Amino acid sequence: MKAYDLEKRAIFTPKGQESLSLQDVDVFYGDNHVSRQVSMVFPKNQITALIGASGSGKSTLLRSLNRLNDGIAQVKGQIMYDGQNLNAPEANVYQIRRQIGMVFQKPNPFYKSIRKNILFGLRDQNLSKATEEEILEDVLRQAALWDEVKDKLDKSALGLSGGQQQRLCIARALALKPEVILMDEPTSALDPLATAKVEETMLALKKEHTIIIVTHSMQQAGRIADNTAFFHKGRLMEYQPTTKMFMTPELEITQDYLSGNFG
Ligand SMILES: Nc1ncnc2c1ncn2[C@@H]1O[C@H](COP(=O)(O)OP(=O)(O)OP(=O)(O)O)[C@@H](O)[C@H]1O
Secondary structure, X not given: OEOOOOOOOOOOOOOOOEEEEEEEEEEEEOOEEEEEXXXXXXXXXXXXXXXXXXXXXXXXXXXXXXXXXXXXXXXXEEEEEOOEEOOOOOOOHHHHHHHEEEEOOOOOOOOOEHHHHHHHHHHHHOOXXXXXXXXXHHHHHHOOOHHHHOOOOOOXXXXXXXHHHHHHHHHHHHOOOXXXXXXXXXXXXXXXXXXXXXXXXXXXXXXXXXXXXXXXXXXXXXXXXOEEEEEEOOEEEEEEEHXXXXXXXXXXXXXXXXXXXXX
């Protein structure tokens, strides 16, 4: 097994069409250099898991992909999507966040009805009532929540269970029709049954979407991710098809992390 050598590392290029690609991405919180020279490709219609010990910069990198670090951290390097550098100062942040949606660790429904949660992001579009209803049903079905909520769409979203709230947040993100969905530990606040439902939803969503997920659960990465990227101290150490990563990692440090020797 190989030790890590920055100069000689092979950059893995996953199979499939490219969705997002990063070239030499560095992120700084003031003097704290958190993400270091990250270059990688996220393939379209696949699930990519970002794993690594706490503090290895996974969330920071994820949040840079749709400019959620604006005003918080300095992001350098190229984040290419559809021929455009999303990290360029002139890039349209509003447009980026429509194309690249985000689901957070803790379900964060608005203090509104289920219906209003879904339609909130569409309120400026002057859609007809019929179109709104179509979108509502469509995204709730995609998030595997429709059957559970169809009779209480005007009830408060806060009355839903944690797992239902998280699927509502996924549906709310879907209403904006993003191509890419970023998920930051989306099931860490959920019980195993709710986790299984959200994972099923993710697997169904990848037919139409590209999913990038930060997870601390190796089992979860094993169940859902096509490819897995391991980060250590801000660097992308190893990036492989998930089965290869777990069965035959190339680097000692990956093996150590996967065996629970640190992290
Ligand atoms: N908003 C912030 N302001 C300043 N420093 C931050 C901020 N967010 C994260 N950091 C720092 O950046 C580093 C990486 O944090 P980050 O949350 O990206 O790591 P992570 O791998 O996602 O960790 P975890 O698995 O615990 O969520 C840490 O040292 C953290 O303290």
